[in-house]
Amino acid sequence: MKCKRCQDPAVIELRRHNTAFCTDCFLHHVREQVRRAIDEFDMIEPGQRVLVAVSGGKDSLGLWDILLDLGYEVDGLYLGLGIGDDSEQGYSHSSGVYTREFAARRRARLIEIDLPTDFGYDIPTGAAAARRAPCSACGLSKRHLFNQAAVDGGYDVVATGHNLDDEAAVLLGNVLRWNVEYLGRQLPVLPGGNGFVRKVKPLVRLGEREMAAYCVLRGIDYIVEECPMADGNRHLGYKHALDEIETGSPGAKAAFYFEFLSKASSLFRPLAIAEQEDGLQRCESCGAPTTGTVCAFCALVSRATDPERVAAVGVRLGRTRRGRRR
Amino acid sequence: MKILLRNPRREIEVAGPMRVGALLAQLGVNRESVLVIRGDTIVPGDTLLDDADHVEVRPVISGGLQ
Numbered sequence: 001m002k003c004k005r006c007q008d009p010a011v012i013e014l015r016r017h018n019t020a021f022c023t024d025c026f027l028h029h030v031r032e033q034v035r036r037a038i039d040e041f042d043m044i045e046p047g048q049r050v051l052v053a054v055s056g057g058k059d060s061l062g063l064w065d066i067l068l069d070l071g072y073e074v075d076g077l078y079l080g081l082g083i084g085d086d087s088e089q090g091y092s093h094s095s096g097v098y099t100r101e102f103a104a105r106r107r108a109r110l111i112e113i114d115l116p117t118d119f120g121y122d123i124p125t126g127a128a129a130a131r132r133a134p135c136s137a138c139g140l141s142k143r144h145l146f147n148q149a150a151v152d153g154g155y156d157v158v159a160t161g162h163n164l165d166d167e168a169a170v171l172l173g174n175v176l177r178w179n180v181e182y183l184g185r186q187l188p189v190l191p192g193g194n195g196f197v198r199k200v201k202p203l204v205r206l207g208e209r210e211m212a213a214y215c216v217l218r219g220i221d222y223i224v225e226e227c228p229m230a231d232g233n234r235h236l237g238y239k240h241a242l243d244e245i246e247t248g249s250p251g252a253k254a255a256f257y258f259e260f261l262s263k264a265s266s267l268f269r270p271l272a273i274a275e276q277e278d279g280l281q282r283c284e285s286c287g288a289p290t291t292g293t294v295c296a297f298c299a300l301v302s303r304a305t306d307p308e309r310v311a312a313v314g315v316r317l318g319r320t321r322r323g324r325r326r
Numbered sequence: 327m328k329i330l331l332r333n334p335r336r337e338i339e340v341a342g343p344m345r346v347g348a349l350l351a352q353l354g355v356n357r358e359s360v361l362v363i364r365g366d367t368i369v370p371g372d373t374l375l376d377d378a379d380h381v382e383v384r385p386v387i388s389g390g391l392q
Contacts (some may be wrong), residue, residue, distance in 0.1 A: 001370045013370045015358075020370060057388055165387070212361050212369055212386040224332055224384060239387050243358045 010211050014252035017251040020092040023217050028226055030214045034066050041123055041188045043200035048156035051197075054102075054110075054144045057093030058215045058222045061102050063203055065220060067108055067159065074159070077144055077149050080114035082122025083229055095223045100219060111153070113145055119301050123229060128313040134229035137300060144288060144297035145156030150197040157203030162213055163203040168253040171260055184268035187261070195289035206278040207253070208239075233295075327375055329353075330382040342377035349375060350383070359387055 001010040003022035009018035014029075021029055037246035038044050054060040054076040067074045079147045084090030094111075103110035121129070150158045158174070167186070174182045186280045203211065209245070215222050222238035229247055230236060245252045283295035287303060327342045329349070340349060346362050348370055361368050363382040364375070375381060 001372050010370050011368050058386070059388065106377075171337070185383055190382065194354065208357060208386040208388065211362065216361060216363055216368055216384075225335075226385075226388060230388075236387065240356075243356050244386075246358050247356055268341070 006047075011217070015146075016207070016254060017247070018250070026213065029215060030062075030138075030206060030210060031066055031069060033210075034063075034202045035070060037188065037202050037205045039068075039289070040198075041200070041204075043189055043202055044157055045071060046157075048073075049154065050157045050159050050161045051077050051111075051146070051150045051153065051155040054078050054099050054224045055159070056098040057161070058212045058220075059163050059208070060096070061220050061222050062211045062214045062218075063159060063161045064102070064108065064208055065106065067202070067219060068108060072241065075109040075153075077111045077113070077154075080112065080116070081138060081141075081144055082114075082116040083124060083227065091225065091228055094225075098221055098223050113147060113149065115141060120280060120307070121301065121304035125174070125310060126300065127229075129306060129309040130300050130303035132300070133233075135233050135235070137304070139227065142299055147197055148286075148288065149197075151195070152287060155197060156192075158197050158199045160201055161203055162197065162201040163206050163208055164253060164257060165208040165239055167201070168242055168257045169205055169235055170284075171257055172238045172242060173234060180268050180271050183265070184271045185234070187265065195282070195287075198208065204257070230309075245294070295308060327380040327381060328375055330380070332383075332385055339354060342375050342379065344375050345371070345375045347371035349381075353383065355383060360385055 001013060001020050001069045002008070003010045004023050005025040006021040006022060008022040008025075011023050012026055013020040031308050050072050052060065052064045052074050054064055055078070056308050064074065064076055076099065078096060080096055081092045083092045100110065102108075115126070123134055123138050123141070127134040130137060132140075141300060146158050146160075165174060171183075171186060174186060188201045188204045190196070190199040241255075242253050259298060279291050281291070283298055285298040288295045288297065327340055327344075328338055329337075329338050331338065340352065347357065350357050350360065350362070350371075354370075357371060361384045362373075363369075363384055364379060366375075369375075369381075
């Protein structure tokens with residue numbers, strides 16, 4: 001198989017694009033897709049400071065690498081989740097190691113927040129105590145802390161490594177349940193304002209396979225193992241279902257997502273805007289924007305660190321180091 | 327050839343020579359959800375793998391909610 005761009009031996013075939021690339025042309029393709037996404041959706045203005053949310057996985061480390069190569073002023077933010085940290089090979093420990101190694105190699109600035117140290121809970125314990133699904137508690141913690149860190153650090157934009165497969169899978173889930181508010185917010189760019197920093201997803205034109213290939217070919221070590229808490233979640237099931245469709249119909253995932261953006265997304269926007277702006281005020285505990293008196297994150301922290309709740313679910317705090325609460 | 331599989335991590339032996347596409351079919355793996363890595367690079371579906379090759383079949387799907 002030859003590279004469609006230069007005729008050298010190909011290393012990867014992209015059936016969605018009906019093409020194949022050698023290493024150099026593939027890396028060019030990936031950077032070009034990110035540049036096009038940033039331009040097409042007006043994600044980042046020249047001179048803006050970007051905070052990229054990094055997990056130690058292929059998408060976030062790959063995104064950080066690409067944004068640095070494209071010349072953006074971008075720092076990383078890593079959130080320690082305390083998952084599997086009973087051993088040196090635990091999920092959070094390993095993902096932190098990969099993240100720090102990448103930051104050191106690229107001489108990039110890495111900011112770290114550790115849930116157990118800084119907020120007194122880890123995801124397995126906290127989710128159980130708060131009676132939330134682990135992925136729900138994790139997502140809530142990330143959204144709040146990434147935004148807060150961006151506000152505190154004076155960043156203009158928060159960039160996340162959500163790729164085309166992520167967006168297509170979430171879209172499928174939202175369509176299956178007709179979650180119209182979520183459909184109205186499922187955009188590659190969420191504007192800032194009212195205490196929220198602008199959020200962008202520069203990888204929406206790239207699939208998981210492309211990002212994994214990018215990291216391998218760039219020599220970026222990342223955590224390959226799946227988060228143990230995500231095992232069996234619906235999101236992964238949607239991805240597998242979409243992969244089956246994509247195998248028989250290359251390009252189906254991209255068409256599903258981008259046709260939604262161009263033809264249907266605007267129909268749901270008024271519902272999402274109305275919900276977001278309805279009675280927005282400051283959390284009385286941390287000052288973050290919220291529709292209640294206390295934001296969802298502060299409520300989560302309160303429940304996740306409540307000794308009676310923790311004891312009731314039979315989870316020992318054990319190694320969890322109680323620290324300050326914001 | 328030796329094949330490294332993930333989630334859980336394990337190694338199996340498969341008789342070669344065999345093309346990458348045929349290997350994935352034999353393993354029952356969707357080609358859209360993995361990379362096949364030999365040495366420090368990836369190889370496309372028409373690559374002929376030798377009996378002496380060591381390759382990794384690496385899943386690319388990551389999950390969790392947004």
